[in-house]
Amino acid sequence: MRVRLRFSKLGKIRFTSHRDVARMFERAFRRTGLPVAYSGGFAPRPKVSFGLALPTGAESVAEYLDVELSRHVDPAALPGSLSPALPVGVDVTAAAAVDGRAPSLQQEVTSCVWVVELPELGEAAVASLAGETLAARTLAATRERKGKPVTDDLRPAIISLTADGTTLTFELATQPRGVRPTEVLGVVRPDIEIGAVRRINQWIERDGARCDPMEVDPAATDAPERNEHVRAGSPTGGDLDAPVDPDGGLRLTQPRAQAAAG
């Protein structure tokens, strides 16, 4: 069975890297005796797949990973058993069974909501920074990729941006690539000192509705076999409660405004 976990990364531990977090989970799985499935071959690896990498130094209350288990385990027990086996600051906050054939988190997640503190700027400056960013028609960022400079426009990735006091809340698209709030600020105001950065949501846009990655498939939580069955006969997925967009397109406006407020 495949289990999806949501976890937070808060405090000093935010200075560890994405790969460090992967190692912490591998050790925690072994410490708690979770029956993780292993790949075959010369160097068997546990079948764990992480979502979008969190930049080193950023906090998050919305990190996700999928882990393949070799036998059935009650997901409800996992937050309580795994959190004590993880370092202080990393806590598993939710667990649910998911469809074993669902696309990876990396493929599914469409946007992330970020909160960025700018303690050295005044409230007015932060508000005008937000306005300035949204008013820009293009935000060209150059980064190094495989040793070569690549320039792309970050503006289309900004789904929403609001200012509240000295805090900015961004919703940024993750496709075709995950844009980070520090990248956007680096283009608009490269000189400012950026304070705490925290990811508060990752959203999956499915059938026009926006869902938390944990809510993918309520039917899967208790009975993965049944879910497999439902999925097999239903191209729209077994997510029976979710509103279905008849056009199969993306509904962009409504839910995002709510996210920015959260």
Place this chain on the structure above:
Amino acid sequence: MSASASLWPRIEPLLAKVQKPARYIGCEDGSQTPVHGPGKVAWLLVYPDAYEVGLPNQGLQILYEILNERDDAVAERAYAPWLDLEELMRARGVPLFSVDTHRAASDFDVIGFGLAAELVFTNLLNCLDLAGIPIHAERRDETHPIVVGGGHCTFNPEPLADFVDAFVIGDGEEAVGELTARVREWKTSGRTPGSRHNLLRELSHVDGVYVPSMYEVAYDGPDLVAVTPRYADVPEVVEKRTIADLGEWPYPKSQLVPLTEVVHDRLNVEVFRGCTRGCRFCQAGMITRPVRERPAEQVRTMVAEGLRRTGYDEVALTSLSSADFSGIDNLIGDIIDAPENCGQVSVSLPSLRVDAFGVGVASEIQKVRRTGLTFAPEGGTWRLRQVINKLIREEDLYGAVDAAFSQGWRRVKLYFLTGLPTELDEDTLGIAELARNCVAIGKQHNKSASVTASVGGFVPKPHTPFQWFGQNSVEELYRKIGLLRDATRHDRGVQLKWHDPKASLAEGLASRGDRRIGAVIEEVWRRGGTFQEWSEKFDLALWHDAMAAHGLDVEWYVNRHRHEDEVLPWDHVRAGLHKDFLWQDWQDALAEHGIPDCRWTPCYDCGVCTGYGIEHVVASSTPPAGGSQGTGQDLSTGGAVPVTLLPVGGRA
């Protein structure tokens, strides 16, 4: 001293600007956040190199636990901040800090440096300076912590004598408690003016503790004449500390599990301390005698509990030659086959001897995953291996390599030294020959078999038979490596790797230097020469310039052969080995005579067991496969003196 606040609020903003900030946050599983108090001596244990090198150091982890278990002490850890953070710390006035509670180094009573490699000496100065503590011991007063050094490098403490208040020579497990008791008295009596000198004099009375300021050094021109105590109550000679029974010290009990990448990131269980194989180049083997095995049952318990607690999927059984542990085959099999390990825990054996590595061990190890295999023949020909007393026959090596390739390994690493005493070009080229033959053996099992030959430049070390040997010049080492490069250029399957021999010069100065080398270390540090262990930071010109600036001759210190009657800078520090035993062993080396392993053959009286009244502690008087030193000598007479047999079943 002061009721100190954590420096974390000042450190945190800097971490967003540096590489690998996880080096500085602490929070490892097994880390402690001790409560300081007026009746407790606060130790800061510092590994003066980058976190990823320092964290796994078992010596510091052992002392960290032992001190924190005491009622009268607390201990925290610090590592050398990398260059990017150091620059920010200096710019913003943030001092060296502990990673456990982020407290300033100067708030501790004792700063203890773990000195496992000579090239970190300049970092020791840098750490003191970053802590705001005068680098010179004589400039410190009652407001400053006591600076202590421990680890293998302290067997020649003289190059650091100007900077360190007291050295602990040998095993630190017991000595740290004795130091704590004396420092606590000093602390509770209010560190009154003038009391620092009295404390240091007091510390010089502790067995195994060397306080350099209590000794006078006399020279005659360039020659060292004597190092003598200034006071009658200070010992003329400092003898190393040795814990007689490793079974009484099952540490670390809670090995630190780092949150970020470090070297040796696995569970480490020390299976024995000391080694009497008698390799003449090996300082560790000479200074840690006798062999003290941990009871096998205790090893099993430490492995099982350690794996359960840490979640590691690899355990290293550590020692200077782990294949020599009595019953090693059973131990490895038991760990790998233990049901709770689900076939996922691999065992690695650093320092694997080829004469003890057979198909049995190979097939056990490969059940889980094939960890890297490194064999260390050290010398390219049998003649040279007799000189260095690494008595491995070519057949032993080929047998081990065949076992590895037959069990599915595709690559094997061989480790060699070059620049050894009496080494001729044919010995050097023997390295290429051995590697080539090993590849041919591998090809019988696998077409893509390859061998990595890794070559290091030899640096003679104190308290070894080679302490009198004149080290090869950097140019000569380059020439030898060049020979090997040419010889292996067209060998597909042989990969030659070498350590840049430049640093061997600095290592040689720091290894066998006298007190005058302190000024050179200081000069190199003042000119920015930190992190000299790191090839990208090592600067040979700095060392040459610093030697010249102080009128000292590199050739005299490093490259000349020393005389039998010469006073050596470390003669007043003893590892228990008789100097005439070492000299005889040096003569035997030149005569190409090997010497057996005394744990399985009669005692040849090197001086350690007889002098200290201690003995080998081994569970079996029978050597592992390959016999003593692979020479096939009759061992039926061996084992009588002074080998102590552990009771069968051992103690847990």
